[in-house]
Amino acid sequence: MRTTPPPELDHALRLMSLQSMIHRPKFTGWENIPDHRPLLFVGNHTLMGVLDVPFLFRALWREQGIFLNMLGDRFHFQIPGWRRALHRYGVVEGSPENCGKLFAEGACVLVFPGGAREVCKRKGEEHQLVWGRRRGFARMAVQHEATIVPFAAVGVEDALDIVYDANDMANSRVGRVLDFVGIRDDLRLPVVRGIGPTPIPRPECYDFHFMEPVQVRAANVDDPDSIWEVRERTRKRIESGIALLRERRANPTS
Numbered sequence: 001m002r003t004t005p006p007p008e009l010d011h012a013l014r015l016m017s018l019q020s021m022i023h024r025p026k027f028t029g030w031e032n033i034p035d036h037r038p039l040l041f042v043g044n045h046t047l048m049g050v051l052d053v054p055f056l057f058r059a060l061w062r063e064q065g066i067f068l069n070m071l072g073d074r075f076h077f078q079i080p081g082w083r084r085a086l087h088r089y090g091v092v093e094g095s096p097e098n099c100g101k102l103f104a105e106g107a108c109v110l111v112f113p114g115g116a117r118e119v120c121k122r123k124g125e126e127h128q129l130v131w132g133r134r135r136g137f138a139r140m141a142v143q144h145e146a147t148i149v150p151f152a153a154v155g156v157e158d159a160l161d162i163v164y165d166a167n168d169m170a171n172s173r174v175g176r177v178l179d180f181v182g183i184r185d186d187l188r189l190p191v192v193r194g195i196g197p198t199p200i201p202r203p204e205c206y207d208f209h210f211m212e213p214v215q216v217r218a219a220n221v222d223d224p225d226s227i228w229e230v231r232e233r234t235r236k237r238i239e240s241g242i243a244l245l246r247e248r249r250a251n252p253t254s
Contacts, residue, residue, distance in 0.1 A: 029210035045112035049119035117186035148214035152241025155206035164191035
């Protein structure tokens with residue numbers, strides 16, 4: 001479990017220069033990131049999942065010296081080569097045990113409560129949280145008294161259109177094949193269109209905003225009301241951040 005950056009991190013980040021020129025990532029709300037540790041960064045997972053997250057890692061490292069440890073879905077770690085690469089850059093399998101170990105070392109942890117299901121959005125779910133009743137992140141924050149830093153990300157879902165999603169697949173030949181090979185429903189990425197008929201994202205700006213932190217008080221982790229209250233405070237701040245960024249994008253001179 002790596003909690004410090006690998007030696008080649010800076011080189012890897014420089015390789016993102018072309019993407020930065022295309023998507024012009026912008027970050028606001030730096031003042032809302034506390035100096036104390038541990039911190040739990042909680043945000044909305046955008047469509048496809050991997051298009052904007054590297055910019056978040058880069059900005060926090062370059063601007064704040066924060067090396068994020070991300071909690072990933074277990075399916076990532078069933079792929080040997082990919083698993084090794086993820087471990088090298090601080091991504092660990094999302095579990096209470098791994099999260100607890102990271103917090104014990106004063107790490108800054110990143111989690112997307114929507115997980116794979118939020119990455120594989122359906123038509124009409126753009127710019128929405130798809131969390132269901134999930135609250136595990138709130139339980140971990142309470143248990144380890146980690147301050148939650150909610151953040152919002154907008155841009156990817158303006159750069160891509162969903163043309164065929166998991167609902168479309170459900171009663172199709174494609175869906176029957178996926179059922180046969182055992183691909184989970186929440187892992188069925190949609191078919192998207194960006195530039196012309198291609199899946200290349202349109203050159204939209206990627207905007208991020210860090211919201212006011214959620215200060216967590218020591219509480220009984222078995223008290224569902226306390227856990228839900230932390231979960232809901234976090235959710236509301238992320239949703240307000242998404243609304244703020246969308247308003248800014250709609251009215252850039254206001």
